[in-house]
Amino acid sequence: MRIFQSGWRENMRRIGVCLFGLILLFCFVTEASAEKKTIVKINENVHVAEGQWARNVISFGGQITVSGTVQSHVVSVGGPIVLSRTAKVGGDVVCLGGVVVLGKGAQIAGTLTEINSSNLSEAISDVLNDNWEGWSWVFTIFSILVFTGLLILALLIVTLIPKPVNLVVEAIETHLLQVGLWGLLVLILMVPLAVLLTISVVGIVLVPLELTLIACAALLGLVSIARLIGSKLLALFKKSNSRALKETFWGLFLLWIVGWIPVLGWMVKILALVVGIGGVFATRFGTHPLTTSRPAASQETP
Numbered sequence: 456m457r458i459f460q461s462g463w464r465e466n467m468r469r470i471g472v473c474l475f476g477l478i479l480l481f482c483f484v485t486e487a488s489a490e491k492k493t494i495v496k497i498n499e500n501v502h503v504a505e506g507q508w509a510r511n512v513i514s515f516g517g518q519i520t521v522s523g524t525v526q527s528h529v530v531s532v533g534g535p536i537v538l539s540r541t542a543k544v545g546g547d548v549v550c551l552g553g554v555v556v557l558g559k560g561a562q563i564a565g566t567l568t569e570i571n572s573s574n575l576s577e578a579i580s581d582v583l584n585d586n587w588e589g590w591s592w593v594f595t596i597f598s599i600l601v602f603t604g605l606l607i608l609a610l611l612i613v614t615l616i617p618k619p620v621n622l623v624v625e626a627i628e629t630h631l632l633q634v635g636l637w638g639l640l641v642l643i644l645m646v647p648l649a650v651l652l653t654i655s656v657v658g659i660v661l662v663p664l665e666l667t668l669i670a671c672a673a674l675l676g677l678v679s680i681a682r683l684i685g686s687k688l689l690a691l692f693k694k695s696n697s698r699a700l701k702e703t704f705w706g707l708f709l710l711w712i713v714g715w716i717p718v719l720g721w722m723v724k725i726l727a728l729v730v731g732i733g734g735v736f737a738t739r740f741g742t743h744p745l746t747t748s749r750p751a752a753s754q755e756t757p
Contacts, residue, residue: 505541528565538563602711606704609678613703619741620699623679623734624686626745630737631730633745638676638733645669669732675741676731681706 493511494501500518503509507523516533521542528546529536535553538544540560547565548555555569613620627634649665652658682699685706689697710727714720737745 503542505539511546598711598714602707605677606707608674609681609703609707610700612675612678613682613699616741617699619675619738620679620682622738622741622744623675623731624683626738627679627683627730627734630745634733634737635730636733637737638729638731641669641672641732641736642729672732672735672740673728676733676735677728678703678707678731679734680727680731681710684709 492509493513494503494509495513496515496517498516499514500520501512501514502520503512503523503525505522509523509525511527511530512519512521512525513528513530514532514534517531518534518537519529519531520537520539521529521544522539523541524543524545526545529538529544529548531550531553533552534550535556536548536550537556538548538558538561540558542558542561544561544563544565547568548563549568551570553569553571555567557567645665649662652662652665682703683706685702685704686697688705688709689702710724713723716723734745735741
């Protein structure tokens, strides 16, 4: 087994190559026999014969065999990479979950990274134990992945159940103080209620249901808050007729950017979460509009 390590910067570069390969997966679909093009295959073997050229070679679940020339990178996820003696790679060779077999005379201009079950812990420790910057890179990648997943869920929610989102947004916009008190009440009672439920056998079964309701309320509330923020943001640029998807996207993006600000970012996120949960529970998960009850005017008898 071979793994070439040159500090956290090298490892971050290699991870970047893998992400680059994932992007190429969704952007290009080419045939393996094509020359001077990016080759992307899923659950299929890729063979660059001697005398053939390719720009990049990317495989998911298949074997990559290179006897010709690859101008940039060779990336394999879940499969081996075989470089024959006539192989020439102008960039990096990255193999995740497989092994790299090098023939005598194979040329690699970049770095060779081989990560599998035998050296995974060593590769991770090399990133995390060098210095704090290694951790910061891990947090950055994790934050991007979480934001991407949340963005996909948010767009699905706004598309599939727009009415509950609209009711929650309206409640937050018109009854902000009342909604905030609802959110504080829910978060304060969440833990005591869970403790009380664990006392009985039947209650223990209901604890996961409670946590699921809180999680769903947090998701719906955060999406509603994001849409409200996005609508206000776009209104500043005089785009009042924007779509709900665009409003949600820009609202989430702004929350994500503000979240990187030390101290203030976490405060804004917590405040948005509290208000969002309050809006969801105040509107009964977006099924009833929140209205302020007013006492009926007394009628004078003649």
